[in-house]
Amino acid sequence: MAPxxxxxxxxxxxxxxxxxNAQAFAGKTAYREKEFGIWQSWTWAEAREEIEALALxxxxxxxxxxxFIAIIGxxxxxxxxxxxxxxxxxxxxxxxxxxxxxxEMAYVLDHCGARFVMAEDQEQVDKVLDVQDRLPQFEQMIxxxxxGMRKYDHAKLHEFSKxxxxxxxxxxxxxPELEARKAAITPADTCVMLYTSGTTGKPKGVVLSNRNxxxxxxxxxxxxxxxxxxxxxxxxxxxxxxDFIFSIGQAYWTGFCVNCPESEDTLNxxxxxxxxxxxxxxxxxxxxxxxxxxxxxxxSTRMKKWLFRTFMAHARKVGGAILDGKPxxxxxxxxxxxxGIFVYGPLKNALGFSRVRVGYTAxxxxxxxxxxxxxxxGINLKQLYGQTEASVFIAQQPDGEVRSDTVGxxxxxxxxxxxxxxxxxxxxxxxxxxxxxxxxxxxxxKDAEGWVATGDAGIxxxxxxxxxxxxxxxxxxxxxxxxxxxxxxxxNKLKFYPNILxxxxxxxxxxxxxxxxxxxxxxxxxxxxxxxxxxxxYQELAGHPKVMATVQEHVEEVNRSVAEDEMLSGxxxxxxxxxxxxxxxxxxxxTRTRKVRRRTIEEKYHDLLTALYxxxxxxxxxxxxxxxxxxxGYISATLEVREAKTVPAGAPKQVAAE
Amino acid sequence: xxxxxxTTMQDGQDGYVTADGxxxxxxxxxxxxxxxxxxGVVAIKDISFDIREGEIRAIIGPNGAGKSSMLNVISGFYHxxxxxxxxxxxxxxxxxxxxxxxxxxxxxxxxxxxFEGMTVLDNVMTGRLNYMKTNLAQQAMWWGKAQKEEVANxxxxxxxxxFLEIQSIRKTPVSRxxxxxxxxxxxxxxxxxxxSILLLDEPMAGMNVEEKEDMSRFILDVNDEFGTTIALIxxxxxxxxxxxxxxxxxxxxxxxxxxxPDEVRSNQDVIDAYLGVAHD
Numbered sequence: 043m044a045p046x047x048x049x050x051x052x053x054x055x056x057x058x059x060x061x062x063n064a065q066a067f068a069g070k071t072a073y074r075e076k077e078f079g080i081w082q083s084w085t086w087a088e089a090r091e092e093i094e095a096l097a098l099x100x101x102x103x104x105x106x107x108x109x110f111i112a113i114i115g116x117x118x119x120x121x122x123x124x125x126x127x128x129x130x131x132x133x134x135x136x137x138x139x140x141x142x143x144x145x146e147m148a149y150v151l152d153h154c155g156a157r158f159v160m161a162e163d164q165e166q167v168d169k170v171l172d173v174q175d176r177l178p179q180f181e182q183m184i185x186x187x188x189x190g191m192r193k194y195d196h197a198k199l200h201e202f203s204k205x206x207x208x209x210x211x212x213x214x215x216x217x218p219e220l221e222a223r224k225a226a227i228t229p230a231d232t233c234v235m236l237y238t239s240g241t242t243g244k245p246k247g248v249v250l251s252n253r254n255x256x257x258x259x260x261x262x263x264x265x266x267x268x269x270x271x272x273x274x275x276x277x278x279x280x281x282x283x284x285d286f287i288f289s290i291g292q293a294y295w296t297g298f299c300v301n302c303p304e305s306e307d308t309l310n311x312x313x314x315x316x317x318x319x320x321x322x323x324x325x326x327x328x329x330x331x332x333x334x335x336x337x338x339x340x341x342s343t344r345m346k347k348w349l350f351r352t353f354m355a356h357a358r359k360v361g362g363a364i365l366d367g368k369p370x371x372x373x374x375x376x377x378x379x380x381x382g383i384f385v386y387g388p389l390k391n392a393l394g395f396s397r398v399r400v401g402y403t404a405x406x407x408x409x410x411x412x413x414x415x416x417x418x419x420g421i422n423l424k425q426l427y428g429q430t431e432a433s434v435f436i437a438q439q440p441d442g443e444v445r446s447d448t449v450g451x452x453x454x455x456x457x458x459x460x461x462x463x464x465x466x467x468x469x470x471x472x473x474x475x476x477x478x479x480x481x482x483x484x485x486x487x488k489d490a491e492g493w494v495a496t497g498d499a500g501i502x503x504x505x506x507x508x509x510x511x512x513x514x515x516x517x518x519x520x521x522x523x524x525x526x527x528x529x530x531x532x533x534n535k536l537k538f539y540p541n542i543l544x545x546x547x548x549x550x551x552x553x554x555x556x557x558x559x560x561x562x563x564x565x566x567x568x569x570x571x572x573x574x575x576x577x578x579x580y581q582e583l584a585g586h587p588k589v590m591a592t593v594q595e596h597v598e599e600v601n602r603s604v605a606e607d608e609m610l611s612g613x614x615x616x617x618x619x620x621x622x623x624x625x626x627x628x629x630x631x632x633t634r635t636r637k638v639r640r641r642t643i644e645e646k647y648h649d650l651l652t653a654l655y656x657x658x659x660x661x662x663x664x665x666x667x668x669x670x671x672x673x674x675g676y677i678s679a680t681l682e683v684r685e686a687k688t689v690p691a692g693a694p695k696q697v698a699a700e
Numbered sequence: 701x702x703x704x705x706x707t708t709m710q711d712g713q714d715g716y717v718t719a720d721g722x723x724x725x726x727x728x729x730x731x732x733x734x735x736x737x738x739x740g741v742v743a744i745k746d747i748s749f750d751i752r753e754g755e756i757r758a759i760i761g762p763n764g765a766g767k768s769s770m771l772n773v774i775s776g777f778y779h780x781x782x783x784x785x786x787x788x789x790x791x792x793x794x795x796x797x798x799x800x801x802x803x804x805x806x807x808x809x810x811x812x813x814x815f816e817g818m819t820v821l822d823n824v825m826t827g828r829l830n831y832m833k834t835n836l837a838q839q840a841m842w843w844g845k846a847q848k849e850e851v852a853n854x855x856x857x858x859x860x861x862x863f864l865e866i867q868s869i870r871k872t873p874v875s876r877x878x879x880x881x882x883x884x885x886x887x888x889x890x891x892x893x894x895x896s897i898l899l900l901d902e903p904m905a906g907m908n909v910e911e912k913e914d915m916s917r918f919i920l921d922v923n924d925e926f927g928t929t930i931a932l933i934x935x936x937x938x939x940x941x942x943x944x945x946x947x948x949x950x951x952x953x954x955x956x957x958x959x960x961p962d963e964v965r966s967n968q969d970v971i972d973a974y975l976g977v978a979h980d
Contacts, residue, residue: 078858079821079870189863190921193721307868 055227055252057130059294064090067270067297073119076304076312084119086297092120096202097127098209098216103158103182103200107132107223110154110235114138114147114170115162117276117289117302120186120202124160125290129233129252131223133158136235136247137281140166146245148173150237154247154478155179160202163187167199229253235478236283238430247478248283248430257471258433259291261454265438266400272298272319273397277309283430284404288322291433313394321401325408328423331393332412333540353381354418361386361418366442386419395421402426402438407511409538410446417444425449427511431487431494432456433472437509448508458509464499464526465515499528501609512610517640519550525612527555529640532604532613539596540565541589544625546638547615548651556654557618558647559593560584560625581622581679590684593620597686605689614688617654619661621647622679628668650681658683715752718945725753727786728929729774729897734783736769743769744780745953751897756923757931758940761950762973767933768810770950771899774931775807776800788896802830804896808886810905810933816875820866820885821857823874827892828853860891863925864918880911884918891922898922900932904939912936916943937974941965949973 053059063072068087075082084092105111111128113135115121128135136154138147140162147169151159157179161167167185174180185191186202209216233252237245276289289300298320303312339350360374370378390396401416404426416423422441427449428434437458439450452458456470469492476484488494499518500511512518513530521527529547536545536559543562549555561584570577570586577583601614625631631643644651646665653661664678715724729751736744744766751757759767772778774785776797785792787803795803806827814823831853832839838846861867864884869877874885883903890898903919904912916939922928934940940947941961949957949964951973957964964970 078855078862079867080858189925192924304867305865311868311871 053256054229055129055231056126056233056255056290056294057224057227059256060086060090060093060126063294063297070270070297071299072293072297073122073300073302074316075119075302076308076315081301081315089119089123092206093123093127093130094220095206095209095213096123097130097220098213099205099207100127100133100158100209101131101216101219101223102208102212103184103205105131105133105158107226109133109158110136110156111158111160112136112138112151112154112156113160113280114166115140115160115186115280116306117278117280117285118162118186119300119302121160121162121280122276122289122300122302125234125286126294129227130220132226132231134232134235136237137279137286138237139239139279139281141279144169144172148176150245150247151177151180153245154235157181159183161185164190167191167194227252229256232475234286236281236286236430246480246483249475249478250283250433250472251475254433254472254474255287255291256295257455258435259287259295261471262287262435262438263292263296265440265454266320268292268296268298268320268400270297272296272399273316274298274300274320274322275313275316275318276300276302277306277313278322278324283434284322284428287434288320310394314391317394317397319397319399321395321398323401323403324405325403325412326406328403328408328412328416332415335389335393349384353377353385354415356381357386357418358414361420362414365417365420365422366444382420390419390421395419398422400424404428404449407534408446411538413446427509429494429496431474432468432470433474435470435472436466436468436496443506443508445508448503448506448510450509451507452509458502459493460500460502461495463515464501464512464518466496466498466500466509466511467493468496469493521549521555521612522551522553523612526609527613528610529613531610532557532600532615533638535600535603536596536615541569541592542596544632544638546625546640546643547613548644548654549613552655554616554655555613556651557597557615558643558650559597559618559620561589561593561620563624580624581677584620584622585679585682590620590682593618594684594686597684601686601688611689615686616688617683617685619650619654619681619683621650622663622681623665623667623677626667629666653681653683715754718755722754722924722945724755724945727751728753728788729931730786731770731774732784732786734770734773734780734785736766736773736778736780742953744773744950746783747948747950747953747955748783749948749955749958751929751931752946753929754923754927755929755945756919756943757929758944758947759931759933759950760935760937760940760947761956764952765950765973766953767950768901769953771807771901771931771933774800774897775805775899801893804893805899806890806893806895806897807899808883808890808901808903810901812879812882812886814874814882814886814889817873819871819873820877820888821861821870823885824857824860824888824892825853827889828857830893831856856894857888857892860888863921864888864891880907880914883907883911883915887915887918887922891926891928894926895928897929897931900930900934902933902935904934904936912939919943 063086069085071083072086072089073084111124111133113121113124125135136156138150159170161170161183167183170183182198184200184202184205188201229252231252232249233255235247235249237247274288276285278285293300301316303309339347356377360370360378363370364378398421401421401423403423413423424439424444427437429436435453436456437449437451438453456468459467461467473492473494497515498511499513499515500509502509513528517529519527527549532547533545536542541562542559544560546558547555563580566583566589570583575586583589597615597618604614605611625638632638649663650661660680660682662680664676667675667677715726717723727750732748734744734747759770761767769778773780776795779794832849834846834849861870866884866888869881874882903915907915919930923930944961946959947961947964948955949970956969956973957967
């Protein structure tokens, strides 16, 4: 059965929701942007006026039904307005990552055939003009920030405010056309097209309909009881589906306020000033903040350190339980309340999390310690599993059922199943319509019944219904004895140690698992400094016996933890080497988004891999490195192969530790 | 008038058009036969040149050529013994620096002269001093006129902060900033005065290549966006030649060249002064 969908409460589109909000929440703030040192704001009624003026101006510029309008820039209200304005006149908005190079931008703009481009400033305008020869369909560009644009040839350039002004002045003549186009929008029409980041091959244009967006926004807003009083900070790229759902879908559905920071550099202070109630960040943001807190605590006075240590220990004990509404003794509650006054409150305030009611993290696995740290402070941080193809939500954690090792239960309206190969499939009202101009990929991703393959392997816990994501499906394999091999599962556990930056686990088709490890130069370097260990290079530090010993402890701890998992206990790391160089995108060992390329690493370091399996105690190697300017060089090293203790799991097939 | 990328000078008040299409206006400041002596030392010897509205005018020369003295003469720190200055069409009598500032000439310093303990915003606000008409008592009460005045001035200051991209350090005390940023803050403060002529004393001194590029871009943007006339002293020849419309070259207190960067570059006296020849 294909997913059915009713027209979510009679609102077929984003512009319809805008009309409702401009009536129901007319005087309520819809957008805020920090500009010239103060927060400028627009109410829903004002926002509608701005958006309509823009829509009229776009009609005047010649935007036709079905045209694509690319949006390139950072999070600013004016750029967000382009989405409903485009929808209103039957055009399709295509947000593009503003930091992409001209080359990547050219591919996307050409692929969707955008006739119009909305660029934030001179920098983005320049990028598009650079590649315009390769964009036969490109016609007009609108820019928001007029700075530095005066000398440009304005034959195909228009200033945003002027387009709006034209719209306003010709409103009478153009309004019938606008109303006609608005009335013609159906739930099946395209709401937005978002390009996947494309870790493998070229980016794909995911077409999401009004129905996809509105149903998903409705379900997810109800799931977390979002309300018009909520505040979000819009700081993640507009081209990312999550930002689209949070800052447009859910914002229009519930009518909450979207706050845009002044600039990337002022993000932290803007976050503190706004104090969002609904917040999203990828794990690295939470990691970064925690590290900053810890480093600052190291430098503070003894009294403060003592307070922090004492109360954080208490928070770890009872904070999570209090947040989940579990029974906690009166004395512990009193102590937690006291801690709130001395430590948690001020700390949350400094982080900008004082008012967070619902916080999400997604995109990658988050370390349990980091996750628990925020939850113990009373911040309702939860995990979420999603994809562009699903309009974000596939699984998420309900309040009171939050664990660091799962991504939660199926989101409302989402059906989940696990395929024969262990891959996770889902079906939901949010499932994308198709990949633009790519029927082949559409067919291989989405079947006739509407089930979509995620490309991730996972398991659904039978008793709780929680989904656990183990690894990318294509990386999951079998060990020689037939047990499951999921490298990322182990790698993530290793990477949660601050000392370990990267890990690559091998073992597919072999009897034992082994690993390459990269130490984190910042963390280990800091430790070395405090312990008076001198080193001159990454390589020297990586080979230091004390560092080796520390990493070995980490590996053995991970082995113990892996052994607890029945299905994956075969993935314990038997031997490892600490690599003599950092894995680097310049050497092709990682993608630009820092995902390891297994095949490349396996081929490049085949000598090390052989040594890990032939019983050598040490191995000499010579590796080619590429410097940032493209020159090449070599580094040679002799690496020690370390044995790590493994834990015999319950099953007798397990080889005991040597 | 534009001709094959070079600039042609014209006499009179008409101005000219630069290679990149900017219109340069009439003479805003004219220095006539300026001579400045410190006791027996002649720092500036009989120098004449003009600055036109909207142009970027550079004064260059080897160490001790008298460039900074020249800038100090323009900004009223030094008073020349001979010669006269015509500013906006009328002869300028000897003035105190603050009087010069009120007339619309703002400057930055070679050795940054900011209020170290104050925030960036407060420093920029001091540049608005000439626009504050209310008295101390009114400002202390911060009510009515004084409040309106501060809001208006703050808005100008914020636009400049936005323009120079220093929003993230708005509330940071200047003493905590790195050198390159301090230079930018100083530029912001000078701009806050909305000057008719902006004097920059070695804006790139002590900067690395990246900071120099940033500063160059800001100088060009300021000139382009606000139409500010800029007179600058600079050591870095590469920067000067790229930035300026016209260049005055000084050596040992004398003017040895004056013209477009191309003209100056091919001037034998200038080459001698920079490469060094035996002086008698």
